[in-house]
Amino acid sequence: MGLRFYFLRQALLNMKRNVTVHILSLGTIVASLLILGAFLLLFGNLSNWLRQWGTALSMSVYLKDGTSAYKRDKIDSFIRGLPGAQIRRFISKEDAMNELKAALREEAGFLERLTHNPLPASYEVVFEASRTEEIDPEKIKQQLEALDGVEEVQHNRQWLKRLEGVLDVVSLIGYIIGGLLCLCVVFIVTNTIKLTIYSRRDEIEILKLVGATDWFIKLPFLLEGMMQGILGGGLAILALFLGYLAFSAKKIYLIGPAPLEFVFLPVGYVAIVFFLSTVLGIIGSFIAIGRFFDV
Amino acid sequence: MIQLFHVSKNFGPSIALNTIDIKIAKGEFVFVTGPSGAGKTTLLRLIFGAEKPATGHILINAINLNRISRSKLDLLRRKIGFVFQDFKLLPKKTVFENVAIALEVTGFRPKVVKKKTHQTLRLVGLAEKEKAYPLSLSGGEQQRVAIARAIVKDPLILLADEPTGNLDPDLTREIMTLFKNIHQRGTTVVIATHSRQLLEGTDCRTIVLNQGNISGDTR
Numbered sequence: 380m381g382l383r384f385y386f387l388r389q390a391l392l393n394m395k396r397n398v399t400v401h402i403l404s405l406g407t408i409v410a411s412l413l414i415l416g417a418f419l420l421l422f423g424n425l426s427n428w429l430r431q432w433g434t435a436l437s438m439s440v441y442l443k444d445g446t447s448a449y450k451r452d453k454i455d456s457f458i459r460g461l462p463g464a465q466i467r468r469f470i471s472k473e474d475a476m477n478e479l480k481a482a483l484r485e486e487a488g489f490l491e492r493l494t495h496n497p498l499p500a501s502y503e504v505v506f507e508a509s510r511t512e513e514i515d516p517e518k519i520k521q522q523l524e525a526l527d528g529v530e531e532v533q534h535n536r537q538w539l540k541r542l543e544g545v546l547d548v549v550s551l552i553g554y555i556i557g558g559l560l561c562l563c564v565v566f567i568v569t570n571t572i573k574l575t576i577y578s579r580r581d582e583i584e585i586l587k588l589v590g591a592t593d594w595f596i597k598l599p600f601l602l603e604g605m606m607q608g609i610l611g612g613g614l615a616i617l618a619l620f621l622g623y624l625a626f627s628a629k630k631i632y633l634i635g636p637a638p639l640e641f642v643f644l645p646v647g648y649v650a651i652v653f654f655l656s657t658v659l660g661i662i663g664s665f666i667a668i669g670r671f672f673d674v
Numbered sequence: 675m676i677q678l679f680h681v682s683k684n685f686g687p688s689i690a691l692n693t694i695d696i697k698i699a700k701g702e703f704v705f706v707t708g709p710s711g712a713g714k715t716t717l718l719r720l721i722f723g724a725e726k727p728a729t730g731h732i733l734i735n736a737i738n739l740n741r742i743s744r745s746k747l748d749l750l751r752r753k754i755g756f757v758f759q760d761f762k763l764l765p766k767k768t769v770f771e772n773v774a775i776a777l778e779v780t781g782f783r784p785k786v787v788k789k790k791t792h793q794t795l796r797l798v799g800l801a802e803k804e805k806a807y808p809l810s811l812s813g814g815e816q817q818r819v820a821i822a823r824a825i826v827k828d829p830l831i832l833l834a835d836e837p838t839g840n841l842d843p844d845l846t847r848e849i850m851t852l853f854k855n856i857h858q859r860g861t862t863v864v865i866a867t868h869s870r871q872l873l874e875g876t877d878c879r880t881i882v883l884n885q886g887n888i889s890g891d892t893r
Contacts, residue, residue: 385778385784581762582764585762585764588722588724588751589751589752589775589776589827590750590752590776590780591748592745592749593744593745593748595779
């Protein structure tokens with residue numbers, strides 16, 4: 380019992396004696412883990428959103444210019460006859476232009492120079508989530524495009540495949556960046572522990588001379604690295620959570636009916652970040668005591 | 675207790691010890707003397723296991739240092755106290771902490787560490803200076819802290835390298851009395867010194883080294 384406290388006390392004393400080095404390295408570890416955590420947060424939310432978006436089905440049905448009211452009624456009735464379909468709204472050419480102007484804000488000036496409105500009128504159609512499994516969007520798209528007055532039909536699942544491809548690339552980049560950041564954490568911890576070892580070399584020599592075993596001397600340094608990892612991981616998660624709170628109040632709408640709700644990392648991910656930082660701390664100090672411990 | 679068989683040690687081309695044989699029995703009080711560079715410090719460091727001999731064997735309490743593992747050597751060192759010429763005290767630790775360190779490494783419970791450290795500091799006359807830092811102490815007091823650290827674990831062997839080298843005659847007497855007291859408790863004491871004053875009138879065994887050879891032994 381006493382010995383365990385001795386190791387812990389030594390590790391804490393080491394940190395206290397080299398407080399500046401430890402604060403600097405802790406800051407860098409937190410920054411690295413924060414980047415990693417932020418990536419996980421964004422990636423997790425994007426995947427989540429894509430999943431939600433993939434289960435919901437929505438379509439935009441663009442009409443040809445000059446489509447008569449009679450043809451529109453026929454299109455309208457056809458859509459209402461589709462299983463689980465609901466017309467969320469009809470966007471006239473004027474509404475489309477107004478929305479574009481609102482979206483472009485100050486840059487909308489060039490639209491005034493247009494001699495005619497090039498934007499088509501369209502229907503925004505959503506399907507009940509419970510019935511999306513029985514619907515083949517490609518088939519409906521073909522049926523709708525065969526109707527007189529329909530220019531083009533786009534549905535969100537066309538985009539989904541492309542976005543999934545993008546997400547795969549993003550995740551690969553994430554793994555590479557994550558790996559580099561982990562190496563960075565190990566490097567920082569190794570150097571911090573190396574500095575601590577140098578600052579205590581006289582004490583280490585004396586400990587050896589009075590009969591301390593290698594592990595008796597090494598253990599506080601390992602604990603020190605582990606504590607750096609634990610503190611770094613904890614602070615990074617806290618900072619990430621505070622950052623998340625700033626965003627969490629907002630619901631972000633992209634195309635489609637599913638709003639991008641920002642959720643925090645699942646408990647499992649938080650545990651992984653924490654565990655990873657602790658392990659990286661231990662690995663860093665292990666390397667340091669292996670390479671720079673020479674008594 | 676300490677046996678050296680045909681032990682040689684050289685540092686590059688310079689020969690520190692030249693095929694020497696020494697036997698020191700349990701409970702002996704031995705001076706190792708000779709001029710500077712005679713090999714006194716090397717001899718103590720070899721006995722302590724801080725250096726390896728180029729040839730020959732060293733047995734401490736029947737354990738051959740040539741065949742001992744690193745971890746076993748650490749454990750053996752717990753039975754040997756060493757008083758260094760330069761004291762080797764930690765300036766940022768108090769007198770108490772400097773002495774207690776020798777017990778902490780052996781895994782004693784904190785209560786025992788406290789008790790034994792207090793006792794030892796009382797024995798060397800430093801009970802009042804427990805909380806002081808080494809640099810605030812006189813040379814003699816620092817030497818006594820170094821001795822306290824060496825004896826706190828009740829070693830079988832006490833090695834001291836020029837323990838009175840920097841002390842005035844009064845302090846030298848004081849320190850020597852301390853070594854005699856430790857010896858009376860049954861510890862084998864080996865003191866390396868080049869001080870003639872220390873050896874005058876002594877009836878203790880004296881080994882004289884000269885250029886790495888034994889030139890005299892009063893045994």
